[in-house]
Amino acid sequence: MSLKISLKAGERLFVGGAVVQNGQTPCDLLILNDVPLLREKDILNEDEASTHCRRIQLCVQLMYMDTPNLSGYQKKYAQLVEELLVAAPSTAALVAEINHHLAFGQYYQALKSAKRLVAYEEELIRHVQSA
Incomplete structure (x- = not known):
């Protein structure tokens, strides 16, 4: 196709x-x-990865684009996700969606899910700032 x-x-x-x-x-x-x-x-540039979820998105993007260094990105991703789930348990469903795609080697779909995670993070930040 x-x-x-x-x-x-x-x-x-x-x-x-x-x-x-x-x-x-x-x-x-x-x-x-x-x-x-x-x-x-x-494409998310490294200097644009200024929040935790954006750093997760960057890791997923690099898994997709730079497969020779996949294992290093996977380790960093796991660390970032662990920290995120402690700080913001409400992100668990979005993280599970990303993990599902990664488990099946669907990196582009995982990247799309990571963008939804970033959007959710931005929504949380706006909510906190308005309170």
């Missing part, structure tokens, strides 16, 4: 370890096999 990606002029894309940048005009790419793929706008 192929995946069609439409890129804007100058837009970058991470494809299986390579960063691809589009030229000056929009284009369509067909990805014909299963490889890690993220648009530049969806």
